[in-house]
């Protein structure tokens with residue numbers, strides 16, 4: 001168990017652990033409610049520069065114990081989702097600075113999720129006439145979001161040369177500096193799901209015969225080399241990793257007999273780095289009949305809790321009531337809420353008062369405007385949204 005926990009049972013116990021402060025690395029968070037990383041496509045400009053609409057959106061959610069930004073690209077080469085922002089140019093730094101300033105003024109904390117999509121992209125998104133790059137030239141067979149409501153299938157990427165691997169590591173180091181200079185409180189490396197690091201770890205997508213392919217240690221090497229580059233910029237107390245065995249179980253991302261040992265290797269090794277957190281996902285896809293079926297439901301939390309002794313942030317389909325139980329069982333230290341944070345800017349107050357949640361409007365998850373983005377009311381504002389108000393999922 002992490003030593004950096006404050007004793008949540010003594011103070012204000014009736015509010016539950018979820019609303020108790022916690023020491024996160026060296027940051028004092030007022031509660032354990034985290035806003036999960038959420039791509040919202042509100043940065044449709046060529047330079048992927050964060051804007052005032054995003055500033056309003058994040059500021060509205062500053063009462064979260066911690067905000068994790070939407071996935072944010074570390075370079076042009078890393079791009080792979082239309083309308084998502086970057087954190088590698090001066091313009092992007094300025095845009096984020098206005099956002100982190102506002103979040104801090106409102107009493108919040110915010111880290112950036114560093115993102116490289118690898119093969120989940122196309123030439124147009126990458127730009128400069130370049131192809132998406134990945135571990136090997138294998139089509140991951142996933143959808144790429146190329147516009148509002150527009151997707152296309154991935155193509156065969158180019159395999160990274162050793163120089164391009166070094167460039168990727170340098171890009172993460174550079175983006176980490178820009179993030180620091182933009183006023184973020186830390187970073188989280190997106191190490192899971194279908195993105196670059198998972199492409200290297202996934203045996204069927206990594207056919208390399210050099211030191212980045214073959215054994216588990218080799219397939220996970222890029223993640224740890226990037227982590228060490230990020231740690232040249234930030235102290236470990238401000239760095240986290242999102243990792244684990246959960247994938248969409250479609251196309252090139254289906255679990256194999258190597259999936260669990262690979263994720264176990266990553267978690268065991270992450271123990272050595274004394275990071276601010278590791279973010280662990282419950283399953284999103286149906287795991288029945290897969291080699292990781294035993295990780296269904298909370299199985300994945302029990303399994304990886306045993307392997308990882310630092311601060312765990314748990315996510316996917318966890319209601320506040322269930323989150324409270326998971327914290328009490330010691331399965332994690334923080335709970336991240338995704339969709340609940342889209343619809344409830346004042347989620348912490350609603351949890352505190354046991355109030356209703358706003359109804360979700362999924363049609364606004366991805367879009368260009370304030371609609372479905374900054375127009376979800378707080379409890380003190382009149383509800384303008386249509387549909388029935390749902391009760392908090394306690």
Ligand SMILES: Cc1cc2nc3c(=O)[nH]c(=O)nc-3n(C[C@H](O)[C@H](O)[C@H](O)COP(=O)(O)O)c2cc1C
Nearest residue numbers: 036037038039070071316317318337338339340365
């Ligand atoms: C609209 C949307 C965008 C998302 N974007 C990201 C992202 O940029 N990075 C990431 O790691 N996860 C992303 N996710 C996954 C969420 O962080 C979270 O895991 C998911 O919503 C499940 O948590 P929940 O059940 O609390 O909603 C996204 C999910 C949604 C619904």
